[in-house]
Amino acid sequence: MDFVEGEIMLEVQDVRKSFDGREGQGPFPREVLRGVSLSVRRGEVAAIIGPSGAGKTTLLRCVNFLERASSGRLTFGGQSFDLTRISKRDIAAIRLRTGFVFQDYNLFRNRTALGNVTEGLIAARGIPKEEAEEMGRRMLDKVGLSNKYDAWPSQLSGGQQQRVAIARALASKPEIIYFDEPTSALDPELTGEVLSVMRKLAEEGHTMLIVTHELAFARTVASQAVFMEDGAVVEAGPAEDVFSHPSRERTREFLNLTK
Amino acid sequence: MITDRLFHILADSFWKILLPGIKVTIPLTALSFALALVIAVIVALVQVAGVRGLKQLARFYIWAVRGTPLLVQLYVIFFGLPGIGIVLDPFPSAVLVFAVNEGAYAAETMRAALESVPRGQVEAGYCVGMSWLQIMRRIVLPQAFRMAFPPLSNSLIAMVKDTSLAANITVTEMFMTTQRIVARTYEPLALYCEVGLIYLLFSTVLTWLQRWGERRLAVHGFR
Numbered sequence: 001m002d003f004v005e006g007e008i009m010l011e012v013q014d015v016r017k018s019f020d021g022r023e024g025q026g027p028f029p030r031e032v033l034r035g036v037s038l039s040v041r042r043g044e045v046a047a048i049i050g051p052s053g054a055g056k057t058t059l060l061r062c063v064n065f066l067e068r069a070s071s072g073r074l075t076f077g078g079q080s081f082d083l084t085r086i087s088k089r090d091i092a093a094i095r096l097r098t099g100f101v102f103q104d105y106n107l108f109r110n111r112t113a114l115g116n117v118t119e120g121l122i123a124a125r126g127i128p129k130e131e132a133e134e135m136g137r138r139m140l141d142k143v144g145l146s147n148k149y150d151a152w153p154s155q156l157s158g159g160q161q162q163r164v165a166i167a168r169a170l171a172s173k174p175e176i177i178y179f180d181e182p183t184s185a186l187d188p189e190l191t192g193e194v195l196s197v198m199r200k201l202a203e204e205g206h207t208m209l210i211v212t213h214e215l216a217f218a219r220t221v222a223s224q225a226v227f228m229e230d231g232a233v234v235e236a237g238p239a240e241d242v243f244s245h246p247s248r249e250r251t252r253e254f255l256n257l258t259k
Numbered sequence: 260m261i262t263d264r265l266f267h268i269l270a271d272s273f274w275k276i277l278l279p280g281i282k283v284t285i286p287l288t289a290l291s292f293a294l295a296l297v298i299a300v301i302v303a304l305v306q307v308a309g310v311r312g313l314k315q316l317a318r319f320y321i322w323a324v325r326g327t328p329l330l331v332q333l334y335v336i337f338f339g340l341p342g343i344g345i346v347l348d349p350f351p352s353a354v355l356v357f358a359v360n361e362g363a364y365a366a367e368t369m370r371a372a373l374e375s376v377p378r379g380q381v382e383a384g385y386c387v388g389m390s391w392l393q394i395m396r397r398i399v400l401p402q403a404f405r406m407a408f409p410p411l412s413n414s415l416i417a418m419v420k421d422t423s424l425a426a427n428i429t430v431t432e433m434f435m436t437t438q439r440i441v442a443r444t445y446e447p448l449a450l451y452c453e454v455g456l457i458y459l460l461f462s463t464v465l466t467w468l469q470r471w472g473e474r475r476l477a478v479h480g481f482r
């Protein structure tokens with residue numbers, strides 16, 4: 001995809017995050033994000049790549065407030081916020097405009113596939129059940145699960161569960177969708193169905209920020225690539241540039257290693 | 260004949276014991292347990308939410324209640340409180356004590372059940388815009404209740420038997436009724452066995468209900 005010119009949807013500036021000593025891994029407090037900045041334009045697909053432990057998950061979690069950043073700013077749809085001071089109301093408002101797809105799906109186990117998609121529409125947005133279900137069915141159709149409306153998560157394969165999760169994230173017409181390694185928990189033969197759904201969303205012009213180890217996918221679908229390592233952005237730019245002729249030695253090493 | 264007389268006493272007392280069982284033991288248990296569940300859910304949620312202050316209060320409550328005998332708690336409320344001018348009737352006293360007592364144990368059961376629901380579902384709830392309370396009510400509690408159903412059923416069965424302690428504070432439930440009949444007839448062995456059997460009957464019915472409930476929950480599909 002070509003590098004997208006246009007209005008900035010999301011911008012993070014100098015995000016830092018330290019974890020205190022509870023999880024018991026080495027010396028604490030440890031700075032896991034050491035001043036990360038990046039921006040995503042409306043309609044753009046940005047891919048974050050990098051070795052595990054780089055802080056990619058933590059970055060997405062900070063951006064959607066699942067984790068409180070230690071410092072940094074977030075500009076969302078033109079409004080700017082201090083990540084350490086943002087109010088609960090602003091957090092709630094931003095979350096209503098975003099979607100999040102987790103590595104391990106995190107489907108609501110007491111809801112059917114359709115129930116998972118409609119839950120947020122009904123509970124958080126107050127959309128009447130009938131209407132929500134109509135929207136939910138459309139979303140499930142879109143991810144190729146027209147025959148699984150009433151299936152429970154436990155009856156679905158990993159790939160199907162992840163597609164339900166994508167439908168759930170998509171249902172509220174988010175302005176940006178975050179994906180955290182959406183295929184990493186899947187058996188290899190199931191990654192294709194999820195990636196092709198994501199490819200379709202990209203073609204429809206959805207704004208997406210995707211953490212992924214699927215480099216071939218990132219290369220073909222993303223317009224921007226961000227290479228992160230050790231809590232910092234090493235290199236960012238048009239995906240074609242980053243993948244074909246990375247300017248940093250570390251990026252080159254990483255791309256060669258993972259080939 | 261001696262057995263003839265005994266048979267008469269037993270047949271006669273069966274209904275005399277069962278009646279307070281139906282009129283006192285069952286309402287006492289049902290009311291106390293329902294209140295205990297309400298207490299348990301609130302106390303467990305407070306801890307899971309990690310509200311400072313309230314959480315400490317919850318831990319103190321559980322610590323104090325679990326660390327003292329039920330019988331002592333009954334005495335404190337029924338015989339002790341009048342000393343500072345608070346007089347409660349026997350039945351409400353018993354409900355209060357059983358509810359508060361069971362609430363502490365059930366709160367621990369509920370807390371464990373709440374914590375067993377994967378954290379990721381809570382985060383997913385936030386990401387679709389739900390509030391913490393909505394997530395608890397619609398996603399986490401239903402799953403936690405399912406998980407807690409067998410241990411809570413156990414507690415309910417235990418409570419039916421524990422209500423016999425209410426005899427100590429003059430609640431005329433099954434056990435006290437039996438004691439009175441024994442005092443008249445001098446047949447302690449037969450009559451105490453009889454009341455034991457009636458408790459067994461109650462517990463058996465509850466065990467059936469538990470199985471039925473578990474089957475229904477299983478049919479409901481989610482895992």
Ligand SMILES: Nc1ncnc2c1ncn2[C@@H]1O[C@H](COP(=O)(O)OP(=O)(O)O)[C@@H](O)[C@H]1O
Nearest residue numbers: 019023025032051052053054055056057058059
């Ligand atoms: N809750 C946490 N407490 C302590 N350390 C954490 C926590 N979450 C992540 N980390 C640490 O932060 C670093 C970055 O983690 P993560 O963001 O998951 O990396 P990535 O997604 O790039 O693999 C890792 O070293 C990880 O151990």
Ligand SMILES: [Mg+2]
Nearest residue numbers: 056057058181
């Ligand atoms: Mg990760």
